[in-house]
Amino acid sequence: MGIEALACEVEVDCAEHGFEKAAIVGLPDAAVKESLERVRAALNNSGYDWPRYKTVVNLAPADVKKEGPAFDLPIALGMIFANGQGTPEQAGQYLIAGELALDGRVRPVKGALSMAILARDKGFNGLIVPRENAPEAAVVEEIEVIGIGTLAEAVGFLTSQLPLEPTVIDIDAVFADASRYEEDFSEVRGQESVKRAVTVAAAGGHNILLIGPSASNRCK
Numbered sequence: 001m002g003i004e005a006l007a008c009e010v011e012v013d014c015a016e017h018g019f020e021k022a023a024i025v026g027l028p029d030a031a032v033k034e035s036l037e038r039v040r041a042a043l044n045n046s047g048y049d050w051p052r053y054k055t056v057v058n059l060a061p062a063d064v065k066k067e068g069p070a071f072d073l074p075i076a077l078g079m080i081f082a083n084g085q086g087t088p089e090q091a092g093q094y095l096i097a098g099e100l101a102l103d104g105r106v107r108p109v110k111g112a113l114s115m116a117i118l119a120r121d122k123g124f125n126g127l128i129v130p131r132e133n134a135p136e137a138a139v140v141e142e143i144e145v146i147g148i149g150t151l152a153e154a155v156g157f158l159t160s161q162l163p164l165e166p167t168v169i170d171i172d173a174v175f176a177d178a179s180r181y182e183e184d185f186s187e188v189r190g191q192e193s194v195k196r197a198v199t200v201a202a203a204g205g206h207n208i209l210l211i212g213p214s215a216s217n218r219c220k
Contacts, residue, residue, distance in 0.1 A: 001064075005114035007095070007122060008066065011058040012078030018054040024075075026059030029067045038069075038100050039076045046104035046151045051083045070109040073098035073128075076151055077158065086159045093125040094146070096154070104151040108132035116140035126166065128154060134167035139174070 022036050036057075043050055057075055059066045074096045081088045097115055099107040112133035117140055119127045126144030127137055134147030144166040148154045156162025185195050194210065201208035 003114060005111060005118035006064065007118060008064075008071070009060045010071065010074040010078050011060065012075070012082040013056045013058075014051045014079070014082040015054040020050075020052055020054070022051070022055040022057070024057045024059065026057075026062045027065045028059060028071075029065060031069055032059070032066050032071055035069060035072045035075055035100075038072055038102060039079065041102040042072075042076055042100040042104045042151050043079065045102060048080050048085055048151075048155075049083060051079060055079065055082075068109065069099035069107075070097040070111070072100040073106060073151070073154060076100060077154060080155060086155055088158045089160045090125075090158050094128045094144075094158075095119040095122075095124050095126075096128045098128075098130045098148070098154075100151060106130045106148055106150060106154070112137040113139060116143060116145060119143050128157070135169055138167040138169045139171060141171075 022040075024033055024036060028035075040050055057078065059071065077088070077091070077096065080086060081091065095115060095118065097109055097112075099109055101107055108130045112127075112129050113136050115129065116127050116137035120140055120143045124143065126146060128146045128148060129137055131147035131149050134145050138145040146157060146164050147167050148157065148164070153162060153164070157164050185199075188195060198208060198210075200206070
């Protein structure tokens with residue numbers, strides 16, 4: 001909500017009778033509803049069985065709209081474990097997010113940094129995210145960030161069959177690298193008042209609007 005992550009509990013119930021049917025409830029948007037087809041293909045192509053009978057996926061809290069494909073991975077894991085295809089020994093210790101490709105690969109999602117902050121504040125051991133998101137999430141200290149590339153890797157880690165090392169980054173090196181820019185105000189001739197105004201706005205986190213000709217003839 002805004003830039004803050006809100007925890008969503010993914011519940012999966014696989015019935016032992018009835019017709020093969022799957023449904024998602026809990027105010028899912030179109031992208032979340034479509035996840036069932038991505039999850040079905042990802043399970044089949046990763047060697048896992050799709051539930052034979054009626055399956056209900058509940059996204060709680062039910063009164064908050066769910067958006068985006070980040071629910072693919074937890075939904076797929078819920079279906080695998082609810083269908084008796086593994087014992088999730090560590091599932092309750094991690095927050096999980098990720099988009100699934102049809103072949104079982106895990107694609108990056110938005111908001112990994114906010115998710116990591118939420119995991120830390122809620123007392124979880126860590127966060128399981130796509131490998132591309134792991135460096136961003138690893139900026140948050142005091143939690144483990146497990147980067148995965150496939151659905152099978154996530155299952156293996158949660159069932160303690162595949163040990164994975166947490167992603168670790170050097171925060172000082174990251175900030176030092178981010179502070180280097182190819183362009184600098186020292187390359188601009190004149191425009192002292194404009195440069196001063198932009199510097200003050202940036203330092204204070206204020207908005208600024210520059211109107212008028214660019215005076216490109218005064219720049220290198």
